[in-house]
Amino acid sequence: MLQHGLSGADWPVTFRSHPKRDSYDVVIVGGGVHGLATAYYLAANHGIRNVAVLEKSYIGSGGSGRNTAILRSNYLTPEGVRFYDRSVKLYEHLAAELNFNVMFSQRGHLTLAHNDASLRTMRWRTEVNKLQGVDSEVIGPDEVKKLVPYLDTSSTTRYPVLGALYHPPGGIIRHDAVVWGYARGADAHGVHIHQKTEVVGIDVEGGRVTGVRTDDGHRIATPVVVNCTAGWSTLISDMAGVSMPVQTFPLQAAVTEPVKPFLDTVIVSGTLHVYVSQTDRGELVFGASVDPFASYSTRGSLEFAEGVAGHVLELMPALSKMRLLRQWAGLCDMTPDYSPIMGPTPVGGFYVDVGWGTYGFKAGPVSGEAMADCIANERPPEIISAFGLDRFEAGRLVGEKGAAAVGH
Known part of the structure; x- marks a missing residue:
């Protein structure tokens, strides 16, 4: 990058322009x-x-x-599980097929359970996944802690972690x-x-x-x-x-300053409406639920930033000194x-x-x-x-x- 910047050389053409x-x-x-x-x-x-x-x-x-470039296939219905599992398998070999590094990091995906109802649903989802040949299992708090040492799994926390749906094929990629x-x-x-x-x-x-x-x-x-x-x-x-x-709704996300890698899996909490992953550059990427009102807006909001930061700190209090760098929104078409x-x-x-x-x-x-x-x-x-x-x-x-x- 430095060489191209100083020499004024053109970048290689990735795809060509054509007249219509x-x-x-x-x-x-x-x-x-x-x-x-x-x-x-x-x-x-x-x-x-x-x-x-x-x-x-x-x-x-x-x-x-x-x-937020998270990949997984641990869905709820047999139709959905088969469909997204095929997509993950295509992603696994995409770099070789396209001869282009898509930076797929297959690091595992954890969906946290904070109550008994969530655990019951996860056990059912696990069986649906296994019937379709997808690797998923319910694990306990001790195993969750081993995977994510910075996660607060103590019984005194406001949202105790009772277990998680662990999906090893999940991960992140460079969109x-x-x-x-x-x-x-x-x-x-x-x-x-x-x-x-x-x-x-x-x-x-x-x-x-x-x-x-x-x-x-x-x-x-x-x-x-x-x-x-x-x-x-x-x-x-x-x-x-x-x-x-x-109907179209905005979905917001945010990213922090880069820090030393410490988060090896994707973490999701449905109860707290937040998901967290760490990029290969060290930034933490946060996402939440869709905005409550239909809109074509792609602007971020202070309400989202405050809310997602608070929810992340419920899970990992040690991140309290980190700074958010930017936030944005995309549009989601909901059926x-x-x-x-x-x-x-x-x-x-x-x-x-x-x-x-x-x-x-x-x-x-x-x-x-x-x-x-x-x-x-x-x-x-x-x-x-x-x-x-x-x-x-x-x-x-x-x-x-x-x-x-x-x-x-």
Whole structure:
């Protein structure tokens, strides 16, 4: 970095810029991990290379760059567990596949139990996980203390730790590296990535998609449009005349000054509505529950900073001298059953990969793989068959609210 800065040399090009074509076989709206992964797997797995990814800002500027980059697969329903387990497995080998270091640190994930009810739920979740081949177990306070020595597990604390759901495959990753890795991989297969290109309209004729219109006045003809946006998913779907049962809420996070590494696992407390991890640079990353009011705001609040700091200190009082450096917010699209909406819609050629709530980044690789399969074969693969838009009308909900790391 110093050499490039002093010499004025250009950085190597990760992906190329192209003029917009008048037509593409597939247009993907959204340049985050879901959109880029879908483009990559369309090209790499199915040979569909005449693909455009349209991003209104820069790649990874939305939810993919604003999450806390925690990975896990210890979900609540069999459908969810299978789905996220596939994603973790793809993440494990992603650096080798893309030839790009995504810095996956598989360090384990602890969900703390502060009461008997939480312990009972964790035991049930453990059995669901084990039936799907996912490594999870309930451990006691002594084992928790061995994993996290700085955690206050004394019986006199306000929120005593009675045990935890331990999920060894969980960990953290560098979200920007994942985005750039998929972008480079997609570009190498001939995909066009257009940044600073906002979709302002979707053309539908005879019940089928025929093209998209962008903010620079360009019209792109295409038989397939894929909505891979977060925060703005209802706005894009409305352009195609498809209504989505989605509400958008901000989700805030914060990061501290860097310190010597001491936290080897991811810690989650549903009771305290907080989760904590430490990056490879030494910062502590804090997250909490979504804001209580629907909004498109990505601003932080003092109320959040005070609340999350207090909750972290309940768990680890030794951190009282640490300083917060910055905070931010991302946008979460929440569905009624807290599961995503994936696959085709009543409008021919219009596909959706939306409604991820707080789970979106964890699912990036498997979502891209499954959506590419769905588009190439014109039918949803089994792994996403439960997440179709029609489930709400049919009453086939996939309730994942209880699997959230913190309360919604």
